[in-house]
Amino acid sequence: MSTPLSALTLALLALCIGQASAQNTGPKTRAEVQAELREAIRTGNMPANDESGRMLNEVNPSAYPPKPVVPCKTREQVRAELEEAKRTGNMVAAGDQGCLLNEINPSAYPAKPVASSKTREQVKAELEEAKRTGNMPANDESGRLLKDVYPHLYPKK
Numbered sequence: 001m002s003t004p005l006s007a008l009t010l011a012l013l014a015l016c017i018g019q020a021s022a023q024n025t026g027p028k029t030r031a032e033v034q035a036e037l038r039e040a041i042r043t044g045n046m047p048a049n050d051e052s053g054r055m056l057n058e059v060n061p062s063a064y065p066p067k068p069v070v071p072c073k074t075r076e077q078v079r080a081e082l083e084e085a086k087r088t089g090n091m092v093a094a095g096d097q098g099c100l101l102n103e104i105n106p107s108a109y110p111a112k113p114v115a116s117s118k119t120r121e122q123v124k125a126e127l128e129e130a131k132r133t134g135n136m137p138a139n140d141e142s143g144r145l146l147k148d149v150y151p152h153l154y155p156k157k
């Protein structure tokens with residue numbers, strides 16, 4: 001019986017070490033690792049001894065304390081979101097393969113706010129700069145830029 005526990009202990013330690021190095025918080029003390037191991041054993045947050053990839057608390061949930069419940073929205077919040085979606089047409093239309101109501105009949109709903117965009121002069125200036133430096137796609141299917149295809153035609157960096 002000590003062999004599976006040892007294998008689970010090693011697996012948990014490897015998981016803890018991987019998480020610690022990913023967080024870049026520095027090395028954990030022996031006491032911290034032992035405390036994490038005790039907590040993982042208590043909650044069943046350890047890999048099951050099979051090939052399913054599930055945790056012990058997923059394989060046998062009645063043997064471990066329930067996971068904390070994530071707070072959810074109130075009934076009033078959900079109703080307010082539904083009313084806003086109805087008002088704006090931001091709801092999936094029935095039978096139209098995932099289209100929103102405001103996409104099917106845009107005149108029936110308020111216009112979506114338009115993000116500020118560049119002026120015509122700004123776009124023209126960017127185009128001229130791209131032409132001058134060769135930062136435009138070449139007329140082939142390579143995906144390369146003109147400056148890469150014809151480096152002798154454009155200024156060096």
